[in-house]
Amino acid sequence: MRDLEFYIYEDELWCISGGKNEQITEQNVELVKDMLYKIREFYPEAYKDLSKWFQRSAQNVPYFQYLIVDQFCRCNFGKLDSTTKDIDTKGSFNFEKGYCPIYGRCPHANIVCNPKFNSRISDAEMRVMKMIYDGCNNDEIADRLYLSPHTVKNHIKSVYTKLGIHEKSEFIQYAHKNNLFKD
Template sequence: MDELFTVSIEFFIFNDELWYRSEGKSPCRLKEQDYEFVTLIANLIEKFYPKAYIALASEYAKSKANLPLFRYRIVSRFCRCNFGNIDNIIDIDASTFHFEHVLCPLRGECKFENIVCHPEFESHISKAEKRILERWYRGESKEEIADALFLSIHTINNHIRNAFQRLDIHNKAEFVRFADLNNLFK
């Protein structure tokens, strides 16, 4: 994954405003002027949660001419829907999102439920790679996967290597953690 943050971020709502706290720093209210920070979060949303990004981009399309405001509105809404609790549990570390169940008065009737709040993770791995990775995640050896799918061990290794490169993962332990955190194999 992109190493966008060297520290962990905790978001929370205080007095109806979105705040964030970086590791070892005082809390700050998220503002449109936090351009670099907002852009990093917006890029992560667009990369890993494209359906949420597209829905929010459409919702805030009228502000697109003012790019800092446009990105701020997307990030603010996404974070309010997914990270509003003040709980001292890290919401974003490196590029991994740790979603919370935020209490919302529109739960069950919001048009963005399971799109913006509790969004679907887009892993950027192919169906073939995912099929192999899921078997490997569940404990099958590479040889067993090759036999079951009538593929060579070389093809299995290539699929795993290509997926790891795209996800910036370096070993099976990192992959298992990534898959668990992102509910890759629900």
């Protein structure tokens, strides 16, 4: 994936990628398909909500898919930001919180805007990783969760493999960026 920076200009969604600046429409088939896949896989609650939101357009599949991606980007990436790309080359989403003028009052807040990440990490792995995120060491985790240290290591290794990361600091950054442990 390439770096992407989305922004709203004259009420239209635009994207900067590789020095190229273009308006996003349903004609951007590859971008829409890539984004739709990520939304569906990693933010399934947002995908479900957006599918209901635009269900009247579902018969026109390309337009329906575009509407889902367009609204997701508007809710989470609408501001032009030169410091951090909205989507980096690793495919990580960097949400811009609080951009929406009705943020906090919108029925889609914390569903579409600032969505919860779904990494397909098992519940057992998630309990271990939450404790890693909170600063516990492997022995503390094993003791508190009544697991063997070997099991704790296996859970950590499994999560790192699923997320394509290699060390604790990368996991902490990943969890923070993707709202992995938000309430």
